[in-house]
Amino acid sequence: MDGVKIVYQGGEGEIVEKKSRFIATVCPVNSEQDAVQFIEQMKKKYWDARHNCHAFVIGERNEVSRCSDDGEPSGTAGKPMLDVLLGSGLHNVCVVVTRYFGGTLLGTGGLVRAYSQAVQEGLANSVIVEKIMSCRMKIYTDYNGIGKIQYILGKSRAITVSTDYTERVVVEILIEKGLFDGLCKEIVEATSGKAEFEKLEECYCAAADGEVIVF
Known part of the structure; x- marks a missing residue:
């Protein structure tokens, strides 16, 4: 995109x-x-x-x-x-x-x-960045599914914002808007439909010197 x-x-x-x-x-x-x-x-x-x-x-x-x-x-x-x-x-x-x-x-x-x-x-x-329209989302999974999800995220262009381990694992990420549907489909297939998603917002984000910038 x-x-x-x-x-x-x-x-x-x-x-x-x-x-x-x-x-x-x-x-x-x-x-x-x-x-x-x-x-x-x-x-x-x-x-x-x-x-x-x-x-x-x-x-x-x-x-x-x-x-x-x-x-x-x-x-x-x-x-x-x-x-x-x-x-x-x-x-x-x-x-x-x-x-x-x-x-x-x-x-x-x-x-x-x-x-x-x-x-x-x-x-x-100057510091020049490319800001890309992205989706902030949460992924809810059980402990059996987190390894598969982390593998998918690792080879994707998603940015992991946080991971919380409670009764379930909640992973918050930023993903380019154009890649959102494909990522969800891949995670659903990998977890046999057990993972759930919550789309939080759309925003511009960029990276500079290893820092994630949200606009």
Whole structure:
């Protein structure tokens, strides 16, 4: 099932081109208002820079996209920055590239390359995850069935959240929505219909550095 690629934690990257510094700051955003606030923060932080160019995309289908050259020649900063974001497949992200002029003009091609590379460097230093629509569910089984269920879960793409051993064994898991029915069918067959299921909710989840993130 297709997921949604997002920035979980923003990052910063910097390149130097003919003594001009290009500092890219990446931030996850959920709305155009979030993006505008972030851009203003960066302009205040780097108030002494010649340019603070930006680009952002909002929505799971990139319903909103904006960019600004902030004084650079038209099409040499904002558009190349936006192209990098769109090309990366990311959603709900804003990037500001701050330029401290080094005294040497870079020309149109040089500016396009510098701003593009700065954004790529910023993204490389960010934590990017793919959040996938998943089902949170509980599986109820007797002690004779838990071994079979754990084997099935181990070779599946399910994430085990918890396992409680009482009169019965209760296993709570997260499984991609598109794999839910197939997993239930496999467990039913393996336990001769003795296992029971409770579907709790649908949610987006992702993994980053071994940590399970639920959105």
